Amino acid sequence: MSMDKITVIIASYRRPITLLKTMESLIDQCDEILLALNEIPPKESAGKLLFKFIRKHKDKIQVRYEDNTYGDGARYLFEKPQGWILTCDDDITYAPDYVSYMIGKAKQYGAAIITAHGVNLKPGKRNSLLLPQDRIQKYTCLGGVRDDVQVEVGGTGVMCFHSDVFWPDLSRFERKNMADLWVAVQAKAQEIPIICVRHEHGWLTYHLPQGWPTIWDQSYNGDEAEPYNIEMAAYHAGIINRYLR
Numbered sequence: 001m002s003m004d005k006i007t008v009i010i011a012s013y014r015r016p017i018t019l020l021k022t023m024e025s026l027i028d029q030c031d032e033i034l035l036a037l038n039e040i041p042p043k044e045s046a047g048k049l050l051f052k053f054i055r056k057h058k059d060k061i062q063v064r065y066e067d068n069t070y071g072d073g074a075r076y077l078f079e080k081p082q083g084w085i086l087t088c089d090d091d092i093t094y095a096p097d098y099v100s101y102m103i104g105k106a107k108q109y110g111a112a113i114i115t116a117h118g119v120n121l122k123p124g125k126r127n128s129l130l131l132p133q134d135r136i137q138k139y140t141c142l143g144g145v146r147d148d149v150q151v152e153v154g155g156t157g158v159m160c161f162h163s164d165v166f167w168p169d170l171s172r173f174e175r176k177n178m179a180d181l182w183v184a185v186q187a188k189a190q191e192i193p194i195i196c197v198r199h200e201h202g203w204l205t206y207h208l209p210q211g212w213p214t215i216w217d218q219s220y221n222g223d224e225a226e227p228y229n230i231e232m233a234a235y236h237a238g239i240i241n242r243y244l245r
Contacts, residue, residue: 006083007081010022019050023053072177076170089157094204115151115158115195117196118139141155142201149195158204168183181239181240
């Protein structure tokens with residue numbers, strides 16, 4: 001593996017408060033942060049604090065401004081960094097040892113993608129990606145994971161890999177805000193395993209205020225039982241059954 005530079009990549013949309021907490025938890029763990037802002041926060045209140053933080057660390061944070069065309073896929077609009085790459089969410093506080101632990105696991109497994117969140121799906125035809133009846137097991141980044149386990153779909157908000165191993169082709173992301181699925185499809189095509197790694201409950205902290213919408217909210221009800229966006233669920237199923245069989 002060619003280089004040891006550590007790059008964190010974040011795509012954010014309308015979350016200056018939580019984004020600031022995320023970057024505060026990561027700034028001392030990496031060499032640079034590549035930040036795609038899918039909407040420019042107002043330069044007042046929380047937005048003012050965010051931009052103050054960015055200016056303070058201007059030698060370490062690179063920002064590009066986007067219009068949310070690519071959603072969470074905006075992480076991959078940057079030119080591929082060389083070295084260790086960690087793709088992160090804008091609503092998680094990462095533990096002080098997060099980066100070192102994830103890189104350590106990536107070194108352990110070699111040519112693999114490392115994540116702290118993953119799903120294994122049941123055999124046969126699937127109806128969606130995240131519905132309980134289509135899953136064998138879900139391993140959550142916020143909960144504990146007892147042992148390292150290979151998964152079909154990994155969470156891109158808690159993902160680590162080396163540039164010599166993987167970099168997704170954004171042109172093959174057919175819809176936005178489905179990065180987990182498109183990364184899984186490309187990893188499978190390249191025969192790169194996705195490993196969800198052992199961690200303790202509470203290692204990562206979710207800090208999105210109650211009532212704020214998430215990508216999950218765009219497709220599913222809170223109880224996970226019934227997709228209210230039927231078209232989206234059917235689209236997920238088509239991709240899964242076509243590429244992840």
